Amino acid sequence: MEHNKRILSGMRSTNPKLHIGNYEGALRNWVDLQEQGYEMYCMIADWHALTTMFEDSSVIGRNCLEVAKDYVSAGIDPGKSAVFVQSNVKEHAELHLLFSMTTPLGWLERVPTYKEKQADIGGTEREPYGLLGYPVLQTADILLYRPYGVPVGRDQAPHLEIGNDIGTRFNRLFSTDLFQPYKYMIPEDENRAKVPGLDMRKMSKSYDNCIYLSDSADETAAKVKSAFTTPTKIKLSDPGIPEGCAVCQYLKLYSPNWESQWQEDRDGVRGCMQNKRELIEILNEYLRPIREKRASISDDDIRDILHHGAERARVVASATMEKVRSAMGLLP
Numbered sequence: 001m002e003h004n005k006r007i008l009s010g011m012r013s014t015n016p017k018l019h020i021g022n023y024e025g026a027l028r029n030w031v032d033l034q035e036q037g038y039e040m041y042c043m044i045a046d047w048h049a050l051t052t053m054f055e056d057s058s059v060i061g062r063n064c065l066e067v068a069k070d071y072v073s074a075g076i077d078p079g080k081s082a083v084f085v086q087s088n089v090k091e092h093a094e095l096h097l098l099f100s101m102t103t104p105l106g107w108l109e110r111v112p113t114y115k116e117k118q119a120d121i122g123g124t125e126r127e128p129y130g131l132l133g134y135p136v137l138q139t140a141d142i143l144l145y146r147p148y149g150v151p152v153g154r155d156q157a158p159h160l161e162i163g164n165d166i167g168t169r170f171n172r173l174f175s176t177d178l179f180q181p182y183k184y185m186i187p188e189d190e191n192r193a194k195v196p197g198l199d200m201r202k203m204s205k206s207y208d209n210c211i212y213l214s215d216s217a218d219e220t221a222a223k224v225k226s227a228f229t230t231p232t233k234i235k236l237s238d239p240g241i242p243e244g245c246a247v248c249q250y251l252k253l254y255s256p257n258w259e260s261q262w263q264e265d266r267d268g269v270r271g272c273m274q275n276k277r278e279l280i281e282i283l284n285e286y287l288r289p290i291r292e293k294r295a296s297i298s299d300d301d302i303r304d305i306l307h308h309g310a311e312r313a314r315v316v317a318s319a320t321m322e323k324v325r326s327a328m329g330l331l332p
């Protein structure tokens with residue numbers, strides 16, 4: 001059977017800037033899929049941002065505009081792909097509510113990222129109900145579009161699995177085949193599926209170890225200069241361990257000569273300063289077109305893009321909701 005060509009993906013608007021981990025792990029794949037002719041729905045998940053930012057919600061709207069600018073700067077073409085904000089398509093809330101009635105609590109309590117986040121928050125008196133329901137809302141986001149695939153970084157794999165389980169359970173409960181399993185599209189290149197941060201932990205806003213797409217060339221250079229390298233490599237002639245060095249990891253991602261650079265680093269014939277200088281040049285050249293495009297996009301342009309994107313998303317989302325209500329026997 002010929003599959004549909006819809007793809008859903010999204011990022012939370014917890015931060016106004018996307019980092020190169022978001023780009024390599026997800027956004028770059030979206031652009032490739034768009035160019036291959038897939039029908040892309042690129043969401044900005046503002047409700048999801050609330051699960052951890054409910055006390056600081058005033059910045060979430062502004063963040064949405066900035067994240068949308070990053071999408072478009074990185075190559076998402078609003079003429080081809082729908083760029084929209086989750087809360088502008090209310091069907092996401094309706095499907096979330098219906099799935100929250102059909103999803104067993106035990107499934108949600110077992111999600112590994114829930115346990116981690118729960119520990120961070122410290123106590124059920126502070127823990128919002130929405131944190132446990134996060135994968136249910138994410139499933140609603142996805143299944144509303146009944147997509148062929150969902151392109152994400154490695155860290156999202158457990159959420160995607162539970163989403164297919166929720167869809168399959170819905171089909172069984174209401175004797176329908178509405179929700180077909182979607183594919184997880186994780187970059188095959190492991191370096192891109194999980195990009196390390198400047199300190200070699202996972203690149204993440206919460207660790208303050210990111211290079212952002214919208215950083216200036218000077219900011220990028222300063223960050224690379226401070227990045228973690230082999231601690232025992234003090235002099236140029238000391239042997240490096242490229243596997244544990246953030247600068248070498250980025251060379252592997254971005255430099256066509258990374259293999260010889262790694263070998264020289266290991267052999268003690270190349271120093272960290274040279275690695276950093278070369279990386280700064282390559283990385284700034286790589287990010288230059290994204291930065292230039294970003295500078296040309298106004299807030300009004302982005303508001304317009306989001307308005308039209310939500311209209312397009314609503315067409316698919318409302319058609320799915322009609323089928324969902326009908327399968328469940330709810331009045332139209």
Ligand code: AMP
Nearest residue numbers: 012021022025026152153193194195203
């Ligand atoms: P989030 O910031 O959790 O909304 O993530 C948005 C997207 O970026 C998801 O598809 C993540 O899997 C991906 N992502 C986030 N951090 C990284 C990273 N360090 N390496 C690769 N992909 C990432």
